[in-house]
Amino acid sequence: MLTFRRPDDLPVVLPALVDQARSVAGTARARVLVVDNDPARSAEATVAGIAADIAAGIAADTAAGTGYGDIEVAYACERAPGIAAARNRALRESEDSDLLVFIDDDERPSAHWLRELLRTLLDTGASAAVGPVVSEFAVEPDPWIAAGEFFVRRRLPTGTTVDVAATNNLLLDLAFVRRHGLAFDTGLGAFGGEDTLFTRQIVALGGSIVWCAEAVVTDVVPVKRLTRRWVVQRAFSSGNGWSMTSLILTRSPLRRGRLRARLTASGLVRIAGGAVRLSRGTVLRSTRDRAKGVRTIARGAGMVSGAFGYAYQEYRRD
Known part of the structure; x- marks a missing residue:
């Protein structure tokens, strides 16, 4: 999960991501990585505090025989500005991992989000799996914005192959990424489109991206974006x-x-x-x-x- 100066979101989304990691413990060992793109490391203390609380809870569950083992919450600070640099830091921090899933700090995963993404990727043998994003608004949108369906995104049947995807709900097979030396283009860091380019490169190199309709995340839209x-x-x-x-x-x-x-x-x-x-x-x-x-x-x-x-x-x- 990438973050940049959103302290109010971290206490909500981090425990949810730990629950997601624990839900797949029988299939894969998972950790939660927070990449802070603020050079001032503004998220570090919050992440550390939440991680300590989560670790204590996991230890208590494990001692009682009801836990799923140790789930690590890791923190990394990427000082280079731009979303592409932060995503590349996530790739580097995941060198010992087989899979990497991206979610944004202003999103909330549905109950079986990670399990469904993982199932779809393993069942299809695809290079990546992507799920839908639905919006939840801080206030009721302007009727003009609602009528224009500016926040309505595509919904497809599970197993549908797509040729481009965003990285706010994307599971990657890192073996494919490493084999082809893929990385996010830092030249697009201030412009956006780095995820569009990255996922289109996957397809151009012979990989496949499949849709998982069940792996829903909710995008929490703040007031400042409802203009x-x-x-x-x-x-x-x-x-x-x-x-x-x-x-x-x-x-x-x-x-x-x-x-x-x-x-x-x-x-x-x-x-x-x-x-x-x-x-x-x-x-x-x-x-x-x-x-x-x-x-x-x-x-x-x-x-x-x-x-x-x-x-x-x-x-x-x-």
Whole structure:
């Protein structure tokens, strides 16, 4: 679990992750690793205190014959800024592990989350398994945001093969990762899209990513993200990241030129389609059409800007 200055989330999610680790104790030995991306090590004391409480509880359970053995809670500080650097630190800290699962510090795992991810990976022999993310809001979203479905993510049947995934609910086969020397691109650390590139590389190298519908995590959305500006910027970032990673994956200058043209055309089609829907929504006073039109325009604009080399710094730190 990566974290950056979210002290209120740690006491909630860490015990939940320990419970997840204990739930698979009969199948695998697991530990919980917290990678703090704050050079000031702001999460260290909180993690240490929680780890001590958890260790005491596990020891008591073990003594009573009801425990699942020792579950380690480990802490590492990655001083280099950027989410890609923090993810790479997690890879380095897991050199002795066979599998690595990522979850964000503002997410909450469902009851059998880890067990289901592990089962899906082992049953399919895939290189990675990914699960759905659903949102829970700190306050009721603006009706415009709800109508635009800005926080609605894809849901697929278990076993479906996908060609890209986010790393906020992703289990990796580290043997595949090591065999191909994969790492997160630190050049994307401030921009986002590092997970898009990483998982697309898995597929490009002959690996597979499978969907596990039962491995649900809940994303706790704070008030600051429930604004029209934030959700539109996220839609722009999504399109921008897709174009950027597509170009990175294409090495031939000739093919890159053709791809740039296709990405531009696709982005322009989205902008035009979004504009039509926005206009229709304005005339018909449809909040849904207005919001979805703006979302489509933003994603299309992101694709076009990415095709021409602009990179939106979603994770910039001032």
